[in-house]
Amino acid sequence: MLIALFPGDGIGPEIIAQARRVLDALAIEGLTYEEGLVGGAAYKAVGHPLPPETLDIARRADAILFGAVGDPDCDSLERHLRPEQAILGLRKALGLFSNLRPAKVFPELADASALKKEVASAIDLLIVRETNGDVYFGEKGMRKTPDGLREGYDIMSYNEEQVRKIAHQGFQAARARRGKLCSVDKANVLETSQLWRDVVIEVSAEYPDVALSHMYVDNAAMQLVRDPGQFDVIVTGNMFGDILSDQASMCVGSIGMLASATLNDSNQGLYEPIHGSAPDIAGQGKANPLATVLSAGMMLRYSLGLPEQADRIEAAVAKALANGARSPDLGGTMNTVEMGDAVLAALN
Numbered sequence: 001m002l003i004a005l006f007p008g009d010g011i012g013p014e015i016i017a018q019a020r021r022v023l024d025a026l027a028i029e030g031l032t033y034e035e036g037l038v039g040g041a042a043y044k045a046v047g048h049p050l051p052p053e054t055l056d057i058a059r060r061a062d063a064i065l066f067g068a069v070g071d072p073d074c075d076s077l078e079r080h081l082r083p084e085q086a087i088l089g090l091r092k093a094l095g096l097f098s099n100l101r102p103a104k105v106f107p108e109l110a111d112a113s114a115l116k117k118e119v120a121s122a123i124d125l126l127i128v129r130e131t132n133g134d135v136y137f138g139e140k141g142m143r144k145t146p147d148g149l150r151e152g153y154d155i156m157s158y159n160e161e162q163v164r165k166i167a168h169q170g171f172q173a174a175r176a177r178r179g180k181l182c183s184v185d186k187a188n189v190l191e192t193s194q195l196w197r198d199v200v201i202e203v204s205a206e207y208p209d210v211a212l213s214h215m216y217v218d219n220a221a222m223q224l225v226r227d228p229g230q231f232d233v234i235v236t237g238n239m240f241g242d243i244l245s246d247q248a249s250m251c252v253g254s255i256g257m258l259a260s261a262t263l264n265d266s267n268q269g270l271y272e273p274i275h276g277s278a279p280d281i282a283g284q285g286k287a288n289p290l291a292t293v294l295s296a297g298m299m300l301r302y303s304l305g306l307p308e309q310a311d312r313i314e315a316a317v318a319k320a321l322a323n324g325a326r327s328p329d330l331g332g333t334m335n336t337v338e339m340g341d342a343v344l345a346a347l348n
């Protein structure tokens, strides 16, 4: 089994190193690795954020473990050269359309949540985010208006096949969990969302056992703070899922805790923390590696068919937290390596 390792920029190398330590400690037979350059690191080395040789590794791999991309030095580059094109390019090239972002509070971290403990303790939701469409991949650019004003535009669009595919992901996830699916859109304003809602309703006929609800995204953002425990599975588009998942991270304690899996039709997956390259703390040993360690666990579960090993990683993270492992984002002082040490010490 070949794992593509793409550390990327900022804290990416720091957190990938800890996930690799944990994977190595599991001593899984037949696991091989191939590292590739992505993001600003790739641009600075070879002039492109997603070089052909990296894409080749990704295509050959059984799974991708991705750190993060993003480098302030590159923010003024033409869009196609910016570091973020690495993650967007991988999602598109490999058809990675189904982005699973679980948010479940670890009891030990209920106090770390921005919400009251009793509100945070009820959180156990999964955001199923579509990641091959929406404004991310629509026609975009800069132009001049008739009266000479600069104008930026990004076309939002979804076709029914894209919506149908992610809707099935949402319904299947809800069926395997607590049987509730909330589709989040902005159908009171957007035609794209009206199609989204219409297709989700069409698909719901195949899942009579799943309770479907619909929520406008502004209300969903408010409900995520007011009563996050109401949610089981949320299915939504690329842009809304990006925003709601970062918000959900603070409900459970830190963005340094949330893992993700992005899957295609053949269950090849890209696994990464939902956070970014955190340039404000890069190189300081302050990064919490647990979201990346948990992403490695999702990789073992979803792409490599090793659920027992995935369980070992999740149990070790929970035990490390129970043993008091806390990085600065969790109110502690442990550095990135020490957090990795704590997980290794807790691994059974």
Ligand SMILES: NC(=O)c1ccc[n+]([C@@H]2O[C@H](COP(=O)([O-])OP(=O)(O)OC[C@H]3O[C@@H](n4cnc5c(N)ncnc54)[C@H](O)[C@@H]3O)[C@@H](O)[C@H]2O)c1
Residues within 6 Å of the ligand: 011, 015, 067, 068, 069, 070, 071, 072, 084, 087, 255, 256, 257, 272, 273, 274, 275, 276, 277, 278, 279, 280, 281, 286, 287, 288, 289, 291, 329
């Ligand atoms: N998938 C990705 O690669 C990805 C995701 C989000 C943002 N980005 C990129 O990352 C760069 C920085 O973006 P941003 O600052 O808006 O978002 P960010 O997620 O990198 O950081 C937001 C805040 O959370 C903190 N943080 C993030 N991860 C943490 C961790 N593991 N431990 C402790 N604290 C952590 C950061 O220090 C920062 O204060 C940008 O270039 C952006 O495009 C990349």
Ligand SMILES: CC(C)[C@H](C(=O)O)[C@@H](O)C(=O)O
Residues within 6 Å of the ligand: 084, 087, 088, 242, 274, 276
């Ligand atoms: C870096 C950016 C393109 C990316 C996204 O918006 O999908 C990030 O925010 C994420 O959540 O993975």
Ligand SMILES: [Mg+2]
Residues within 6 Å of the ligand: 242, 243, 246, 274
């Ligand atoms: Mg994001």
